[in-house]
Amino acid sequence: MNPEFPHDDKIPEAVIRRLPKYYRYLQEMSRRNESRISSSKMSRDMGLNASQIRRDLNCFGGFGQQGYGYSVSKLLEEVSKILGIDRRYGVVIVGAGNIGQALIRYSKFIEQGFDIKGVFDIDQKKVGSLMDSFVVQHVDTLDTFAHKTNVDIGIICVPRIAAQQTADMLVMAGVEGVWNFAPIDVQARKGVSVENVHLNDSLYVLCYRMTEGDRLPPL
């Protein structure tokens, strides 16, 4: 595999979005002690076209040998490396409300290489209180905190109205990535990556499918 990812700029968004799906699938295969996997089995299990799977993986150099399939552990390792989750990330959470709280307690999240370094809020009633094992700190101290701690990612769990300002604050504090749960797309300067999570989107897609079902002619 080429460590310099020479084709990076050509990798389509859809392929990137499928990578976590490969990662999850390979984790599951690894849990089941599968050592090798063919693209045709992956295709059946994941509901993706086998040639698409080969094309996707070829974007990153290709890891299979014709007729031998892929080594699960090697492919899992490579996909982790491609995703950049073969390292640990320092994380701060801004907004000690319900979503922030759920994320802190979402154990899976912490297990997988993401270390929560601090939790921040603007509400004086929350500042100083304990949220799990974290003392909630005032956002005004975020900048100082982030500059003396290793913080890579800021998670935004504040209301819509405060979301962009929080993003700006996180960027000033030096984070390289923003994971935003406020129901509005936030922006950051070039060089800082942003993922806006819209929980409701998948609920709407669910409603679409339910409605679509109703629209089909009866059997």
Added chain:
Amino acid sequence: MNPEFPHDDKIPEAVIRRLPKYYRYLQEMSRRNESRISSSKMSRDMGLNASQIRRDLNCFGGFGQQGYGYSVSKLLEEVSKILGIDRRYGVVIVGAGNIGQALIRYSKFIEQGFDIKGVFDIDQKKVGSLMDSFVVQHVDTLDTFAHKTNVDIGIICVPRIAAQQTADMLVMAGVEGVWNFAPIDVQARKGVSVENVHLNDSLYVLCYRMTEGDRLPPL
């Protein structure tokens, strides 16, 4: 617009996935009191290709007039209708843990046409306790409850190991849609729609982008 969506079976997954994005964008335009919108402005604001926007909307019959753009309110109404969120849904939450709790308190969620009817858990310590305004009920009572209440959607907030069993239980109880937050894909019989939410996927994509940035040559 054709009320029977004759092209439904041909609508690509990617278009369906973009619909909630259109919906959110149009809501925002509506909040800003914009009455008309051109596909070129939508294109700039949403970061999508203008011809793609026209193609997407044409899948559902097309709502614009060449040179006049789209009526924001009409398009918003149509997109709601297409998504099937122009009605109310009865919802039960199974799993009164952190994610379940966060969802209950996620006010936006309730505002937008989804009525939480009941919260269920298997843990006797939780059963009978109050979670917000809901008394947590035992899952064993779910079937009876769902058959005398109008429940359309079941939300799974239980651990991975119990997820498929919970999905089966919800299907037996007559739900038409399953919104699953357990970190494993659950399945349901034909006729029941499922959306598996993988919160970490977008975190991984964020890590990918952050790593991709590191891989670019320095300026």
